[in-house]
Amino acid sequence: MTTSAANPVRVRYAPSPTGDFHVGGARTALFNYLFARHTGGKFILRIEDTDQKRYNPQALGWLLGGLRYLGLDWDEGPEVGGDYGPYVQTQRLDIYQRYSQQLLESGAAYRCFCTSERIEQASKELQKQGHNPGYDRHCRSLDPEEATRRAAAGEPHTVRFKMPLEGEITVRDLIRGDITFQHSILQDTVLMKSDGIPTYHLANVIDDHLMEITHILRGDEWVNSLPLHAHLYAAFGWQPPVMAHLPLILNPTGKGKMSKREDRAPDGRILPVFVRTFHETGYLPEAMINYLALVGWSFDDRTEIMSREELIERFTLERVNASPAVWNYEKLDHLNGCYIRSLSVEDLTRRLVPYAVKAGFDVTYEKMLPVTPLIRERITTLVDVAHAADFFFLAELPPYNPAELIPQKADAALALTVLEKAHSRLAETEFTHEALEAALRGEAEALKIKTGQMFQPVRVAVCGRKAAPPLFETLQVLGRTTCLARIEKAIGKLKNI
Numbered sequence: 314m315t316t317s318a319a320n321p322v323r324v325r326y327a328p329s330p331t332g333d334f335h336v337g338g339a340r341t342a343l344f345n346y347l348f349a350r351h352t353g354g355k356f357i358l359r360i361e362d363t364d365q366k367r368y369n370p371q372a373l374g375w376l377l378g379g380l381r382y383l384g385l386d387w388d389e390g391p392e393v394g395g396d397y398g399p400y401v402q403t404q405r406l407d408i409y410q411r412y413s414q415q416l417l418e419s420g421a422a423y424r425c426f427c428t429s430e431r432i433e434q435a436s437k438e439l440q441k442q443g444h445n446p447g448y449d450r451h452c453r454s455l456d457p458e459e460a461t462r463r464a465a466a467g468e469p470h471t472v473r474f475k476m477p478l479e480g481e482i483t484v485r486d487l488i489r490g491d492i493t494f495q496h497s498i499l500q501d502t503v504l505m506k507s508d509g510i511p512t513y514h515l516a517n518v519i520d521d522h523l524m525e526i527t528h529i530l531r532g533d534e535w536v537n538s539l540p541l542h543a544h545l546y547a548a549f550g551w552q553p554p555v556m557a558h559l560p561l562i563l564n565p566t567g568k569g570k571m572s573k574r575e576d577r578a579p580d581g582r583i584l585p586v587f588v589r590t591f592h593e594t595g596y597l598p599e600a601m602i603n604y605l606a607l608v609g610w611s612f613d614d615r616t617e618i619m620s621r622e623e624l625i626e627r628f629t630l631e632r633v634n635a636s637p638a639v640w641n642y643e644k645l646d647h648l649n650g651c652y653i654r655s656l657s658v659e660d661l662t663r664r665l666v667p668y669a670v671k672a673g674f675d676v677t678y679e680k681m682l683p684v685t686p687l688i689r690e691r692i693t694t695l696v697d698v699a700h701a702a703d704f705f706f707l708a709e710l711p712p713y714n715p716a717e718l719i720p721q722k723a724d725a726a727l728a729l730t731v732l733e734k735a736h737s738r739l740a741e742t743e744f745t746h747e748a749l750e751a752a753l754r755g756e757a758e759a760l761k762i763k764t765g766q767m768f769q770p771v772r773v774a775v776c777g778r779k780a781a782p783p784l785f786e787t788l789q790v791l792g793r794t795t796c797l798a799r800i801e802k803a804i805g806k807l808k809n810i
C-alpha cells in the first residue's frame with residue numbers, strides 16, 4: 314500500500330490484555346509510534362481481547378499506565394476515541410460475524426462440527442500415519458447447505474479457513490524480505506469459535522483493513538501467521554498492509570528469547586522485564602525510549618544518546634535490523650545514569666521525591682532540593698535514592714560497623730581524638746562549606762595528621778559509611794544538631810569497641 318499526504322501512514326499497536334506489559338511489547342509500540350510521528354501519520358492503539366480464557370483484568374491498566382509513562386501517546390484508541398472505533402475487539406463482535414458469514418458464502422471458509430475429542434483423536438491418527446498433527450479437515454467436505462441447516466438448528470460449530478492443499482505462497486516482509494510457505498504444512502485454522510467470538514487471525518485482519526492500517530510493525534513471533542493472513546486478505550479482496558516483523562529480543566547472554574519472567578541478578582538486584590517494574594525501579598522514560606529504540610534499530614554505528622525528538626526525526630524502517638537484538642541491562646543503566654545527570658536539579662528533585670517517600674523518608678521537594686546535587690553522581694536509577702540519601706532523611710542512621718570510623722594506618726584512639734576535636738569545632742563553626750572546611754583542615758594540621766585521616770571518622774560518623782557524597786556539603790545539609798548528635802553516638806561506639 315502506498316502512502317502519501319492524501320493517504321497518510323496509519324499504524325497500530327495491538328496488544329492482547331493477557332498479562333503484564335513486557336518491554337518486548339513496549340519496543341513494538343515504540344517503533345510504531347516513532348514511524349507514525351516520523352511520517353506525520355497516526356498511531357492507533359487497539360485492544361485484542363478475544364481470547365477470553367487468557368484475559369487478565371489488570372492487564373489493560375498495566376498497559377495504558379506503561380504507555381503513558383513512556384510517553385507513547387496514541388492518536389486513536391481507548392480513552393481517546395477516534396473515527397474507526399470501537400478500538401476494543403470484544404465491542405466489535407457483530408462486525409466479525411458479518412465477515413465470517415461472507416467467507417462462508419464465498420466458500421473461503423467452512424463450518425466445522427467436530428468435537429474437541431474428535432479433533433484430538435484425529436490429530437493422533439495423523440501422527441501415527443507419519444503426518445503433522447492437526448485437524449484432519451473432516452468437515453471440509455460437508456455439503457455447505459447441509460452445514461448451514463445444522464448450524465441453523467443450533468448445532469455448535471466453529472468456522473475454519475479453507476487453506477489450499479498444495480503449492481506455496483510467498484509473502485513480502487519489509488525487514489525479512491520474501492518468505493515462502495508450503496501450503497502442505499499449513500492448517501485449516503479456526504477463524505470463529507463456537508461461542509461466536511473470532512480468533513486473533515480473523516479479528517486482526519478485519520480490523521487492520523477497516524481501520525485502514527497501512528503498515529503492520531509487530532514482533533517476529535507473528536511471522537508464521539503471514540500465509541493465513543495473506544490468504545484472508547485475498548479472500549476478502551482486500552489489499553494487505555505493508556508487513557514488517559521486528560527482530561527477536563534475546564536474553565543478555567545472547568542465548569534464547571528474552572525472559573517473560575523477572576529474575577534476580579547474582580547481586581540480588583531485580584532484572585526487570587515488565588514496563589511497570591522499570592518504572593518502579595526508577596528508569597527515566599527518556600532513557601527507556603532511547604534504549605528501546607536501539608533494540609533492533611540504529612541511526613548509524615556510533616550514536617547512542619538520542620532524545621525523543623531526534624529519534625522521531627531519524628527513525629526509518631530501512632534501518633531496522635533483521636537479526637535478533639540482545640538485551641543489555643548495562644547499556645540501559647549507562648543511559649539512565651546519563652539522563653539522570655543531564656536533568657536540572659529541580660527536575661531531578663521532582664522525580665526523586667516519590668521514590669524517597671516510598672523509601673519511608675520524611676521528605677518534601679524543599680528538603681530534597683539541596684540533597685539532589687550531592688547524590689546525582691551516585692545513582693543509576695531513581696530508586697537508588699533509598700540507599701544514597703538515607704542518612705539525610707532517617708532520624709537514626711542504619712547500623713554500621715564502628716571499625717569503619719578508624720582511618721587507615723591509625724587506631725581507635727586517634728579516631729576518638731579526631732571525633733572529639735571535630736565535635737568541639739563543629740559546635741561553634743558556622744555551617745558553611747568554607748567555614749567547615751577551614752575548621753576541619755585546621756584541626757588536621759594541629760593534630761599533624763593527613764586530612765583523609767581527619768575526614769574519614771567524621772564522614773562515617775555522620776553518614777554511617779565511607780562511600781558518601783562530598784563531606785562539607787553533606788555536613789552543611791545535615792545541619793549542626795544532627796552532626797553533633799551523630800558524632801556523639803560515634804564517640805560512644807568507639808569507646809565500647
Ligand code: GLU
Pocket residue numbers: 326327328329361513517530531532535
Ligand atoms: N494481539 C497480538 C499480540 O498480542 C497482535 C499481533 C499483531 O500485531 O498482529 O501481540
